[in-house]
Amino acid sequence: MCYTVPGEHAARPVCIGAVACPPMAGSTHVFQAPKGTRDFHPEDMATRRHIESAWRSASIRHGFDEIDGPTFEHLELYTVKSGDGIVSELFSFNRSGGETDYALRPEFTPTLARMAASKGRSLSMPTKWFAMPDLFRAERPQRGRLREHRQWNVDLLGVTGPEADAEVIAVAVSALRGLGLSAEDIRVRISHRGAAAGLFAALGVSEDRIADAFTLVDRRDKLPKEVFAQQAKELGLDDDAVVQLDAIANSRIPATCPPSDIASQHSLPIESVADLEALSVELEQRGLLPFCDWDLGIVRGLAYYTGTVWEIHDAKGTFRAIAGGGRYDHLVELFGGPSVPACGFGMGDVVLGLLLQERNLLGDTPGSLLPRPDVFIISNGDDPADRMLVPLATSLRELGLHVRHTWKATRNIGKQLKEASSAHARLAVILGDQVSGGLIVVKDLDAGDQCDVPLRDLPAWLPRHLAGGPTDRHT
Amino acid sequence: MCYTVPGEHAARPVCIGAVACPPMAGSTHVFQAPKGTRDFHPEDMATRRHIESAWRSASIRHGFDEIDGPTFEHLELYTVKSGDGIVSELFSFNRSGGETDYALRPEFTPTLARMAASKGRSLSMPTKWFAMPDLFRAERPQRGRLREHRQWNVDLLGVTGPEADAEVIAVAVSALRGLGLSAEDIRVRISHRGAAAGLFAALGVSEDRIADAFTLVDRRDKLPKEVFAQQAKELGLDDDAVVQLDAIANSRIPATCPPSDIASQHSLPIESVADLEALSVELEQRGLLPFCDWDLGIVRGLAYYTGTVWEIHDAKGTFRAIAGGGRYDHLVELFGGPSVPACGFGMGDVVLGLLLQERNLLGDTPGSLLPRPDVFIISNGDDPADRMLVPLATSLRELGLHVRHTWKATRNIGKQLKEASSAHARLAVILGDQVSGGLIVVKDLDAGDQCDVPLRDLPAWLPRHLAGGPTDRHT
Numbered sequence: 004m005c006y007t008v009p010g011e012h013a014a015r016p017v018c019i020g021a022v023a024c025p026p027m028a029g030s031t032h033v034f035q036a037p038k039g040t041r042d043f044h045p046e047d048m049a050t051r052r053h054i055e056s057a058w059r060s061a062s063i064r065h066g067f068d069e070i071d072g073p074t075f076e077h078l079e080l081y082t083v084k085s086g087d088g089i090v091s092e093l094f095s096f097n098r099s100g101g102e103t104d105y106a107l108r109p110e111f112t113p114t115l116a117r118m119a120a121s122k123g124r125s126l127s128m129p130t131k132w133f134a135m136p137d138l139f140r141a142e143r144p145q146r147g148r149l150r151e152h153r154q155w156n157v158d159l160l161g162v163t164g165p166e167a168d169a170e171v172i173a174v175a176v177s178a179l180r181g182l183g184l185s186a187e188d189i190r191v192r193i194s195h196r197g198a199a200a201g202l203f204a205a206l207g208v209s210e211d212r213i214a215d216a217f218t219l220v221d222r223r224d225k226l227p228k229e230v231f232a233q234q235a236k237e238l239g240l241d242d243d244a245v246v247q248l249d250a251i252a253n254s255r256i257p258a259t260c261p262p263s264d265i266a267s268q269h270s271l272p273i274e275s276v277a278d279l280e281a282l283s284v285e286l287e288q289r290g291l292l293p294f295c296d297w298d299l300g301i302v303r304g305l306a307y308y309t310g311t312v313w314e315i316h317d318a319k320g321t322f323r324a325i326a327g328g329g330r331y332d333h334l335v336e337l338f339g340g341p342s343v344p345a346c347g348f349g350m351g352d353v354v355l356g357l358l359l360q361e362r363n364l365l366g367d368t369p370g371s372l373l374p375r376p377d378v379f380i381i382s383n384g385d386d387p388a389d390r391m392l393v394p395l396a397t398s399l400r401e402l403g404l405h406v407r408h409t410w411k412a413t414r415n416i417g418k419q420l421k422e423a424s425s426a427h428a429r430l431a432v433i434l435g436d437q438v439s440g441g442l443i444v445v446k447d448l449d450a451g452d453q454c455d456v457p458l459r460d461l462p463a464w465l466p467r468h469l470a471g472g473p474t475d476r477h478t
Numbered sequence: 479m480c481y482t483v484p485g486e487h488a489a490r491p492v493c494i495g496a497v498a499c500p501p502m503a504g505s506t507h508v509f510q511a512p513k514g515t516r517d518f519h520p521e522d523m524a525t526r527r528h529i530e531s532a533w534r535s536a537s538i539r540h541g542f543d544e545i546d547g548p549t550f551e552h553l554e555l556y557t558v559k560s561g562d563g564i565v566s567e568l569f570s571f572n573r574s575g576g577e578t579d580y581a582l583r584p585e586f587t588p589t590l591a592r593m594a595a596s597k598g599r600s601l602s603m604p605t606k607w608f609a610m611p612d613l614f615r616a617e618r619p620q621r622g623r624l625r626e627h628r629q630w631n632v633d634l635l636g637v638t639g640p641e642a643d644a645e646v647i648a649v650a651v652s653a654l655r656g657l658g659l660s661a662e663d664i665r666v667r668i669s670h671r672g673a674a675a676g677l678f679a680a681l682g683v684s685e686d687r688i689a690d691a692f693t694l695v696d697r698r699d700k701l702p703k704e705v706f707a708q709q710a711k712e713l714g715l716d717d718d719a720v721v722q723l724d725a726i727a728n729s730r731i732p733a734t735c736p737p738s739d740i741a742s743q744h745s746l747p748i749e750s751v752a753d754l755e756a757l758s759v760e761l762e763q764r765g766l767l768p769f770c771d772w773d774l775g776i777v778r779g780l781a782y783y784t785g786t787v788w789e790i791h792d793a794k795g796t797f798r799a800i801a802g803g804g805r806y807d808h809l810v811e812l813f814g815g816p817s818v819p820a821c822g823f824g825m826g827d828v829v830l831g832l833l834l835q836e837r838n839l840l841g842d843t844p845g846s847l848l849p850r851p852d853v854f855i856i857s858n859g860d861d862p863a864d865r866m867l868v869p870l871a872t873s874l875r876e877l878g879l880h881v882r883h884t885w886k887a888t889r890n891i892g893k894q895l896k897e898a899s900s901a902h903a904r905l906a907v908i909l910g911d912q913v914s915g916g917l918i919v920v921k922d923l924d925a926g927d928q929c930d931v932p933l934r935d936l937p938a939w940l941p942r943h944l945a946g947g948p949t950d951r952h953t
Contacts (some may be wrong), residue, residue, distance in 0.1 A: 034592045034814065040485075040549075042545075042589075064880050065881070068878065069520065075582075083509075103512070114517075121517070185612055225613070362825060374538050397763070400539040406539065453651050
């Protein structure tokens with residue numbers, strides 16, 4: 004059995020008794036990735052790039068600029084906002100003999116707030132930023148929730164009005180639509196911290212317990228019904244109010260209905276209803292209402308939200324939230340920057356990947372998201388052909404083409420064509436008997452047809468053919 | 479003054495004396511990124527993406543598949559190869575109360591070897607992989623060497639011959655050429671572990687000290703001349719041999735000269751000269767000889783290299799190495815996998831960024847690498863124009879265009895055109911007086927000319943105009 008010596012930095016495993024430690028140097032032990040982390044083999048990586056590319060494209064189309072920060076931050080950056088309680092959820096460490104504690108970033112918002120604060124008064128208004136960091140949680144891994152995941156963050160700083168909230172929701176929905184998801188697949192569930200607070204107050208929660216009520220409602224799906232009821236009572240609700248709270252937390256109204264419909268059912272503060280009414284107009288301008296529901300059960304667990312809050316879920320409710328965000332008007336100030344209104348969201352790659360897989364939106368076959376080779380060059384094994392292969396590959400790659408060839412000893416053309424097909428190459432360029440006469444056979448592996456092309460024309464012919472333009476086929 | 483309590487997990491700062499600690503909750507303290515790490519504001523990020531895009535493009539053109547692994551690994555993955563001595567160079571940690579030690583990855587090769595080993599006999603031959611991980615070093619940061627950097631890794635597994643070494647060098651050079659660097663700017667310095675070992679033996683180093691000789695030669699630029707001489711003597715060299723070693727380590731021969739030229743000057747093992755001769759043929763086939771030098775002073779510090787080793791430096795020798803790599807035929811086996819010949823390299827973003835900056839290859843102005851908006855929409859402030867702005871932006875973004883508009887209250891067209899220009903937008907779409915008649919003004923901000931386009935034609939007209947095709951200008 005192995006354990007680490009507490010308090011010793013970078014402690015080495017210590018052996019007790021007869022149980023063998025993992026062998027060290029010279030070992031043939033097969034190593035594994037740490038629990039809750041992922042190896043991305045080429046097909047997994049192609050999926051990740053497919054998702055990241057949709058995120059990035061939606062961000063740029065909407066005029067957001069990409070940023071990034073360090074993978075680890077001063078531990079204090081997280082405790083200042085969330086208190087020391089967060090430390091057990093973090094991977095924290097310090098440099099051997101160092102004086103400062105660090106933590107792997109568990110979320111990107113503190114880094115963003117720090118970067119915005121560092122700009123001080125020179126921060127342009129609005130600032131539209133996005134990032135795609137790796138984030139880390141020292142929790143026990145669960146389905147849809149790993150110790151390391153990639154998260155897309157989109158933030159709009161400097162705009163108070165609901166057009167900013169609608170704009171970041173538009174970016175999120177645009178990326179999901181780009182991945183093939185429709186309003187049948189995903190729902191944006193929208194609420195408002197002020198509306199929810201008013202509702203909780205009306206049900207009997209005292210002002211100093213409103214934050215606890217947010218936490219309880221946010222965790223309700225993880226709690227047995229009777230535990231939820233018990234904790235609700237502790238917040239000051241009577242039996243009747245607990246039933247009401249549960250009903251409200253589980254009811255959703257299509258956003259195509261005006262927010263006043265909810266206000267008429269429940270007594271909500273006037274300002275929050277006005278916020279949602281204004282948001283509704285902005286969502287409509289962006290064609291988003293069919294994707295959205297009003298849902299007062301959405302409160303978001305984090306303490307820093309101040310107004311509109313929202314989550315995106317799969318329509319069937321099979322998975323955890325795909326994305327979550329809202330308005331956080333005081334965060335930049337908390338990190339020493341100017342007072343800046345702000346809103347934004349985070350969307351992870353894990354739950355989204357599960358949903359895309361369930362909907363068959365990750366390509367027909369496991370490898371179909373991999374970049375396709377433009378050209379697979381084949382030599383018939385004669386000297387002139389063999390000598391030409393590598394220089395030809397080099398010059399076609401200089402033109403920007405994705406070029407492959409076999410690394411096997413075989414010069415059997417049939418076997419090489421088979422390898423070209425399994426690599427999903429678009430064209431096979433065959434250096435055959437006519438090479439000394441300056442002619443090359445090009446076979447279109449999708450269409451199945453082939454033609455002869457003079458070697459000297461190839462650099463112009465191939466890009467044109469691949470772009471689908473006129474190709475002057477010779478046969 | 480603040481210090482942390484040694485041995486306490488996630489220790490909090492403790493105050494001594496009157497010097498103020500950074501304030502905690504509710505603070506207006508301005509936080510900083512940890513020493514040796516970087517914040518990437520939009521212009522910095524655009525530079526990073528520019529470099530990554532060249533890396534990625536070169537990898538894909540040469541038929542390599544992208545992979546990635548976890549940001550942290552079991553600490554043992556690094557100690558198994560390098561011994562416990564490496565621990566002080568790592569950021570290591572464990573989960574609160576956990577039994578396993580982890581470390582932020584200091585290099586990608588162990589992860590790659592672990593992933594290859596996990597495939598066992600199903601690993602395809604060859605396997606051509608690339609990755610662009612963030613890597614971490616717990617050292618004091620220096621110019622060109624940070625605590626966190628991004629490193630491109632390219633590896634070719636399963637091929638024994640020099641065509642594999644030449645292929646990975648081709649990928650590296652191709653990316654650097656894609657960034658605008660020529661054979662005047664960069665030099666690939668190539669050596670061979672066997673050749674260097676033979677040379678050291680001929681100079682008097684005993685077989686069991688050859689590895690120490692590699693380390694000494696690798697570190698020679700960091701040592702005062704007399705320390706180098708002293709340490710060389712301890713390896714068994716006499717005064718004359720020390721002078722010879724120093725001369726050899728500092729002489730380079732253009733690779734357009736045959737490797738036998740070096741062999742005739744120094745007594746090198748026949749097999750290693752044959753390796754370099756064969757490599758020379760492969761480099762020539764790929765047009766690489768003008769970029770390369772033979773340089774027996776290149777030995778690479780890491781223990782796992784077995785044959786050809788090489789580094790890329792700026793031609794003037796101003797900076798640290800831009801890239802380093804070589805052949806490591808036993809590494810996958812060490813991690814429990816099959817015996818697989820392999821070669822590859824790593825190239826970081828820090829030194830490369832410094833060189834590109836020095837050569838003015840990062841664009842004319844700081845923002846010139848940022849993605850350019852295709853369209854900047856401007857409203858003259860009349861109701862019909864204002865109502866049209868957001869729906870038009872939405873529909874153009876759905877077509878894939880990068881669309882911006884002002885978030886300021888101003889509806890002054892001149893001010894908005896100025897904002898469009900500073901955003902480097904290509905076209906301004908102006909919703910002006912003729913909007914109610916269905917006409918829109920499109921101004922080309924590069925060319926300076928403008929024309930009227932019917933609103934209904936805009937979705938077809940804009941992409942065609944942006945692609946440089948015929949645009950049916952109306953004025």
